[in-house]
Amino acid sequence: MTELAEINGSLSAIGYGLAAIGPGVGVGMVFAAYIKSSARQPASAKMNLPYLFLGMALIEALALFGLAMGFAYT
Secondary structure: OOOOOOOOOOOHHHHHHHHOHHHHHHHHHHHHHHHHHHHHOHHHHHHHHHHHHHHHHHHHHHHHHHHHHHHHOO
16 A cells, blocks of 8 residues: 655644644733723833733743743654
8 A cells, every 4th residue: 555645753843833822822911911901091001011021021931941842852
């Protein structure tokens, strides 16, 4: 029997693609919360900005951690 298609490579790329969904949703939620809070209280927008960057950095660190694990287990 002949093979019609052969799959080569690692499944870690698919795993990272699925793992990137969480941080993508998380960053969207952080920015949505910041926009809502700025719309309700425009005076506090500059006070909430450090929390925006902190939340974004922590979520992106999780995404990079997932990428590193994808390379570690190949």
